[in-house]
Amino acid sequence: MRISKLVLGISMALGLSMAAHAAEVEVLHWWTSGGEAKSVAELKKMLEAKGHQWKDFAVAGGGGESAMTVLKSRVVSGNPPAAAQIKGPSIQEWGDEEVLANLDGIAKAEGWDALLPGVVADVMKYQGKYVAVPVNVHRVNWMWANPEVFKKAGATVPTTWDEFFVAADKIKAAGMTAVAHGGQPWQDATMFESVVLGVAGAEFYNKAFVALDAQTLNSPTMIEALKIFHKIKAYTDPGSPGRDWNLATAMVINGEAGMQFMGDWAKGEFTAAGKVPGKDYICVAAPGTADDFTFNIDSFVMFDLDDKALQVGQNDLASTILSPAFQEIFNLNKGSIPARLNLPMDKFDDCAKLSAEDFVSTAKANTLVPSMAHGMSTFSSTQGAIYDTVTEFYNSDSITAEAAADKLVKAVAAAQ
Incomplete structure (x- = not known):
């Protein structure tokens, strides 16, 4: 009887702990086609395994123009999503608006500077601090x-x-x-x-x-x-x-x-x-x-929110995105290569292996250029x-x- 009560007490405490940190994480993205949607489903599954709820905010359109229009209206109205797919110099533009969350805490805890190529890490930072997490590198x-x-x-x-x-x-x-x-x-x-x-x-x-x-x-x-x-x-x-x-x-x-x-x-x-x-x-x-x-890096920024549970959810989402498991499964589905260095490429096809080799060699030869x-x-x-x-x-x-x-x-x- 004592053991049962003890087990029950521990279970309740764990339940309360998870409830305290669980969040409904709304994620804006434009990945709606076959291979992309499959990848998003994996990210959702992994985040929900950490006790959070995924709220999908998908806006169709391969280049993301429609998604950015919708996002601007949400931010202006004071109701940004927890995370949004944003990339390149646009990250700096959003940083200037002072609406992005600082991810340096999770970045330092997990050693992002050592995990990412310099050219990738630089794109993810605003005024020297991480505000975005990279998902992949596309050629x-x-x-x-x-x-x-x-x-x-x-x-x-x-x-x-x-x-x-x-x-x-x-x-x-x-x-x-x-x-x-x-x-x-x-x-x-x-x-x-x-x-x-x-x-x-x-x-x-x-x-x-x-x-x-x-x-x-x-x-x-x-x-x-x-x-x-x-x-x-x-x-x-x-x-x-x-x-x-x-x-x-x-x-x-x-x-x-x-x-x-x-x-x-x-x-x-x-x-x-x-x-x-x-x-x-x-x-x-x-x-x-x-x-x-010519490189294109997909990434997610997190918006500056007051809700503590959502802040935990944002950090968990960022951590999940850069995890070896997600980097591998996402890029196998998406056709891209991992943004994270030194991941085994055994499961990847010849196109991806060539891309990974060329990414490194062109960086050395100064023929690695950002996609306009x-x-x-x-x-x-x-x-x-x-x-x-x-x-x-x-x-x-x-x-x-x-x-x-x-x-x-x-x-x-x-x-x-």
Whole structure:
């Protein structure tokens, strides 16, 4: 009887302790496609195993623009979520608003500085303090190809832009779509930055999209890249405008199209469809970019909240995100590579292993560059100005590349 009472007392105490720390953690994100949704489900499961409730705040839209619009309205109204998917320079913008929680406590306790590459850790900090936790590292400058489509067309997977147009002509002549593309501004910009990188290299890319140098933005080299970018449109299908990125990926998966320019989150779609790299699909760097790496880091910020239980929930969420178990399972599902250093890559496929190797080698060679299209190189206002100029040019047959380059300089200057 005494033992039963003791056990009951301990159970009640544990229950009260868990109740005191349990929180309903609302998480804003835009991971709604197959591979992404699967990854979110794992994070939810792991957080709930720590005694918290996950409140899903999903806003569809691959580039996150819709999610950011909704988030701003929530923060302005004084009702921010506990956590939100935010990345790149946008973290600094939110830091300036003085609405982010300081994660230095959990970061120091778990040794984040030793776990993360310096380039990743720097993005996660505001004024030297952690305010965000990285989920992964994406390589953006991938090209995905369906080998069966290439075989039917008698084409070879290209490594240069000249080879690209030869292959695209053969696929088009065989009655298939050469390039699966979703005509949305962020997807246009994703393809555009890979073209610029492939034509001009990392040093030029940094001058254009990090330094925002006017002479570089309106140069013969940029004009050449713009011409190649616009020429690709002729190899897409009439259903391209407005198409979501994962539907474009599905065209490659199903053999309706030969290629897609998209970051390695596309691999999550191939994986979810049961496809095997090297057999059912091929992953190669976009033409001319094999020695370069455009990175996109997904991360979560925590908002400054007074609720102590929610603060515990936020720390537990941050800890879960950077845990080896979640880093592995998330990135296996998502197609990306772990942000955390020295995790075994045994379970990862050849595309991920190549990405991990190139991430390290390009960092040493100074050819690791932040993705403009995915909010890693510029503030959102400048990124939006580039989006508008690039998309307008891509969708017009009357704007010359020279005029587009001139407009790019003016748009960027006006946005700063």
